[in-house]
Amino acid sequence: MTLAAILVAFSAPIATAQESFGREDVIGLAPDDVGVEDIGRLFTRDFRPLVGSTNSVLGDPASVRVRQQGRTHRELREVTTQAEVSANASVWGFTASGSTENATRHAYFRVVEVTELHTFDDRLAIPPVPGGAEWYVSAVYVGRLYEMHFWGSAQAVSGAIGGGFGPLSGSIEAFARDSQLQFRARTIGLEPTDGQAIFASSESEIAERYRAVGSPRPILVRYSRVPRASRPVADANRPRRVTLVSVEFPATNPAINAGWDPGVNPPDIMVRVRHGGHMLLDAFGGTDRNPAQLDRLIGASVIVTPEDPLVFEFFDRDLMSHDQAGNLIVAALPDEDTDEFRPQPGTAGVRVVLRVD
Secondary structure, three states, rough: OHHHHHHOOOOOOOOOOOOOOHHHEEEEEEOOOOOHOOOOOOEEOOOOOOOOOEEEEEHHHHHHHEEEEEEEEEEEEEEEOHHHHHHHHHHHHHHHHHHHOOOOEEEEEEEEEEEEEEOOOOOOOOOOOOOOEEEEEEEEEEEEEEEEEEEEEEEHHHHHOOOOOOOOOOOOOHHHHEEEEEEEEEEEEEEOOOOOOOOOHHHHHHHEEEEOOOEEEEEEEEEEEHHHHHHHOOOOOEEEEEEEEEEEEOOEOOOEEEEOOOOOOOOEEEEEEOOOOOEEEEEEEOEEEEEEEEEEEEEEEEEEOOOOOOEEEEEEEEEEOOEEEEEEEOOOOOOEEEEEEOOOOOOOEEEEEEOOO
16 A cells, blocks of 8 residues: 555544543653553553553453554644653653753644554453552554654744644744744654655645655554552542642732733733742743743642641732732642642632642
8 A cells, every 4th residue: 555545534633632431541652662562551650661560451462452554644733731741751852840840842743654553442440550550551553653843932832833734834844943943853664755844734745745664663652541440549648749830810800800910911920839837939920921831840749738738829920019819728639640630719719720740
């Protein structure tokens, strides 16, 4: 079969964040040491292989199914969850924690040809897993892939990628430079025909601009989160790593029933977080940004209880004095780790998103 014949189903991504049966999935580039023999293998929350004798949810290797595929798609998208950053971090050459704490954002353009899908029926109950197990390999995609990985500030990435393909055409490298993004190309069996990666938005353009080289190999891994019922009971009072992802003020200041700043300017969000009498965070979210994307670590080992809560104070930053915007007390964290813990709004309607590990 020619590449032109294969490049048909390019309009939909390989998988979504939420697959069938209510299963939570994330797709990552296949590391060199993960292959089709790793179906069912357990991984930690940061996508490191679980070490130990019980390191798989798959009892019978014969239950693995191989589906022949003839599917290729192209996709340009911003990575919007910490889980997807972590799933790709080892191949991209980033530490997942470092990339988020420095407010780095990631995106990619991929042309993906899938020749085989290796998977198994995991609708049945997943057996109990050891502590530390968070994900398991539910599918391995075999084929060829070309990727241009972009990264940069949140503003640069969202501004460049937010509109999807739109009218994009021409050199991908020129697009990245014009958008003030760093980039790195990765060729796994697919490469640009003339040595320069070009955006493609139709079957004929993909077939013209990319060619298959080399044999198919594992290119993508689908990780599925271990169901809660299969994980050990968590200790709610254990030390946790807490990150302030974002802060959003209401559109108007409820204290004066008017805008936060003169005119229609959004607030200049500032937040302070205390715990046990100590200041853990004093952060500024930028001028005229609401919501403010902070991705700032509050504490790497915090025990939160009703007697020792996290206390948030919010301000609209000004030159001379700061306008208070209420506070928020978080007296308990969720038992399970989560990328999006949303406590009840603070006293002035301020909303926060926390990541809890």
